[in-house]
Amino acid sequence: MYINDFEAYCFDLDGTIYLGNEILPGAKETLEMLRMNDKKVMFITNSPTRTREECREKLEEFGIAVNQDEILTGPFISALYFSENFPDALIYVVGEEAIKTEFDHFSLKMTDDPLEATHVLVGLDRSFTYEKLNLAMHAVRNGAKIIVTNPDPTCPVPGGVVSDTYAIARAIEVASGQSIFQVTGKPSAFYGERILKELNVARDRCLIIGDRLETDILLGKFNKISTCLVLTGVTKQEDVDKAKIYPDYIVNDLNSLFFNVKQPC
Incomplete structure (x- = not known):
């Protein structure tokens, strides 16, 4: 399946959409394009220090419009x-x-x-x-x-x-x-099932995008959902082989989500 063929796209926040108080490259533009093409979007964070409402407010500070129901924390x-x-x-x-x-x-x-x-x-x-x-x-x-x-x-x-x-x-x-x-958080089966329930999509129509192998990528592996690693957070390219946790796709940042995608062997 091509990376733009999914019905729903789930984004981690820290290290994927933003880092501290800075939005990461391509985040806003990618989300706007997905919305324009009627794709479902969800934000899936393990952050234990923010409510869903606080996450919504932070995203809106970056100019990203989102409903609270599209956020899991x-x-x-x-x-x-x-x-x-x-x-x-x-x-x-x-x-x-x-x-x-x-x-x-x-x-x-x-x-x-x-x-x-x-x-x-x-x-x-x-x-x-x-x-x-x-x-x-x-x-x-x-x-x-x-x-x-x-x-x-x-x-x-x-x-x-x-x-x-x-x-x-x-x-x-x-x-x-x-x-x-x-x-209870990523990569638990409980979290994975909740994503699919909220989005109301089949697991093979959903893509998880995040910066951490042990949570974002394993969330997909454990729940049979496709994954994309973005290299703007804690994980670097060389960490993939070291951890032997292989995402379906790898991108440098969200600017290249639909271009220059690397597919690990």
Whole structure:
């Protein structure tokens, strides 16, 4: 299948559409062309620090018009996961306000007492402390299950990367002596199925575009959805063979999404 033959195109955000406060080359033009050709578009991020509404506002700052229903985020997917699988859970949150905001929309129950929690939800917490680590550890040692919004160890920023959710989650896992129970974000099957449900397309009519092999590209691999790696974020060309995770297409940036496409062997 040619890269312009898909019905729906799903874009990661950080490292794909923008980097920090800078829109990446070709992002706006590519999205406008897709809209003009009646293609379905969705934005799929693992970011645990933004609500869907905040993502919409950031995209609109770049001149990209988007409906909130076209956005999936780490907190929103985690809220869906709990509402469908553990609706009566009592959740101790290690994370930022975006998680609590999305969970309030689903009327999910959260607690500040780690010893009454049934689950510990871990997202990126940029004010994470030794005290927070100990509180989460006690919750898990008391029987709470560890749920993680996203498995990203780092997040791309201008000039490099910063640590992300999985660094915190693994610290809690090691301290508690209990394994992570579930990761809800990319590349989980739960996330993949939600994409297809929201878009209402067959999996062979959908393309996932992102900058990270271990989340964006594996999301497609695990869910039998085609993938395109864009080299504007954390992954470089030489990383593909090292990781042995092969996307269906590779592009330097979104300017070349429909031109100069490399297809790995």
